[in-house]
Amino acid sequence: MSGAARYLVLNSGFKIPTLGFGTYLLQGDALKCALDYALFLGYRHIDTALSYQNESAIGEVISDRIRSGKLCRKDLFVTSKVPSAYLAYHAALDSAKMSLENLKLKYLDLLLIHHPWGVVNRGDGTLKPLDRNGKRQLAIYNLNETWQAFELLVNQGLVNNIGVSNFTARQIERIWKTATIKPSNVQLECHAYLQQYELEQYCQGKNVIMSAYAPIGAPGKPDRTEKDPDLLQDPVVTSIACECGKSPAQVLLNFLIQRKMVVITKSERPDKIQENADVFDWSLTSKHKLAIKDLDKNIRFFRFEWAACHPEFSDEPF
């Protein structure tokens, strides 16, 4: 059986490790232990965001490893994201600089616009501003101007690559048309229940690498409801896992990396961190892949209900 590539590379020189370590909901010592172990095992791609409020702890782990000679900066790939309150031109520059300072890094490997849906910036660091009815205070920003700020960050050597997250193809196209530096990465929810073939086709046409978040179905998401089936318990997935002698999570990750996608997985359990890394030296059979393809049912775990009234919110895939 052939394996899958550990790095995805574009002609432009953009090179990204296929396996990313997700850090949403990881904080403090639990984060530091999990990340240190992931780096020990060979993970080289860390996914964070200003809004995860964990960049300082991540920065400590990275600096300790570099200082002790266990890691070279050039071998590491760090992604951060600019949150919805920071989409105005100068705010986007500030956000990237805050991330760099928190992470104690001189440059980011990748910076993404976290969401196309803006919220009000109160000037005091509030990330989720609420009105007096408890509703998120939405705001409209010109995403092309946000992109211009991203291009400046590249030109200043503070960021190596830029991209977007939770964007529809139409929204990416709007950026594409005016961009001097094109997006090299699109991060979006993608797993067996939301396979994202339309966006895949768009991204392939543009030579853009896709990164899948929630690749095993975000089983630990705190606000899960009955709308959120457990992908890891899906009988098709569990029976393929049994046949391959792999875990359900490994089957789901292998399915995505065979599609030449980056996968971003998060775990704070050492056994799961290790399990999620063992996805390269084997492949699902064509029959297995077809069976998983049939599971596609447009189920999204991250529904962003707070943004539903935003003019940039869309029924189109994102």
Ligand SMILES: NC(=O)C1=CN([C@@H]2O[C@H](COP(=O)(O)OP(=O)(O)OC[C@H]3O[C@@H](n4cnc5c(N)ncnc54)[C@H](OP(=O)(O)O)[C@@H]3O)[C@@H](O)[C@H]2O)C=CC1
């Ligand atoms: N751009 C965006 O808008 C978004 C980006 N992201 C990024 O993507 C990352 C991944 O998304 P996330 O929601 O964390 O999704 P995942 O699909 O990776 O699910 C993570 C959950 O699965 C559990 N888990 C991990 N590995 C296994 C395993 N092998 N078997 C069983 N359970 C397992 C974890 O629990 P435990 O920790 O207890 O092991 C955790 O609760 C985020 O951390 C973040 O970096 C996520 C959402 C949105």
Ligand SMILES: O=C1CO[C@H](CO)[C@@H](O)[C@@H]1O
């Ligand atoms: O990255 C993310 C993790 O989850 C958050 C809360 O739903 C999202 O805002 C965000 O996109």
